[in-house]
Amino acid sequence: PGRGSLMADILRATAKVPGFAPQVWLVETSASLRAVQQNRLGDVNWADHLDDLPSLPLFFVANEFFDALPVRQFKRGTKGWAEVLIGPGLKPGLGPEGANEALSARHNVQPGVIVETCAPAEEFAAQLGTRIRTNGGAALTVDYGDWRGTGDTLQALRQHKMVSPFMEPGEADITAHVQFAPLAAAAGLGGGFTTQGKFLERLGITARAQALAKLGASGVAAAHRRLTHPDEMGNLFKVMALMQPGKTPIGFDENERFSPAI
Secondary structure: OOOOHHHHHHHHHHOOOOOOOOOOEEEOOOHHHHHHHHHHHOOOEEEOOHHHOOOOOEEEEEEOOHHHOOOEEEEEOOOOEEEEEEEHHHEEEEEEEEOOHHHHHHOOOOOOOEEEEOHHHHHHHHHHHHHHHHHOEEEEEEEEEEOOOOOOOOEEEEOOEEEOOOOOOOOOEEEOOEEHHHHHHHHOOEEEEEEHHHHHHHOOHHHHHHHHHHOOOOOHHHHHHHHHOOOOHHHHEEEEEEEOOOOOOOOOOHHHEEOOOO
16 A cells, blocks of 8 residues: 555545545555555555454555565576575575475476466465455456566665665665566456556546646646556556456457456
């Protein structure tokens, strides 16, 4: 949930929907961020964990949430996988090479290539899937990554500049690209997967931008390009919907739909 700006936008956009009066819950453990969110959103509820939410239909939205969860890196060798480990002086090295059941489906990866895994993200997705199957609802997550990506994507940002993840630990924002296929498999739901650019265009972002420009809003064209153009955030960021199988989620093409059997 961060500082609550996304939720503020959602509440503003849905305020005119007849009969839509949701309970707003933020899964947030930071006391300082809760104070910021209360100032921005007013009367909302907080939970430390997903299991703390009430047993009601859930409409879950996450923007740049999964990328902040810790990843493990494994390098493909000729005999198996070697985990990338951090040694003295905060320098990365390789552990012993061997079999890795969690990566058994990645048998087509060539030697020398790194694959990242994120067990906390898969655990969260599994809990999310169980809750939606039990109580109903849907989930929408927006993050940078790919369906099944490869490579070392660990990165750090400090004061709006890229820095080494191993310099000044705790002082930079560390993230990694999201692997969406394992999340979909862990959730065990149907849904859709596409790029942010396609998703926003299907929801009418161009018409909205044109309307705002006519009203004199500044920076609309640049913001529209940044969000949708393939060379900017349009292809880098992906959108995944999770819901009960059988229907194509709004904003997705029929060919982008997936079933629980992944």
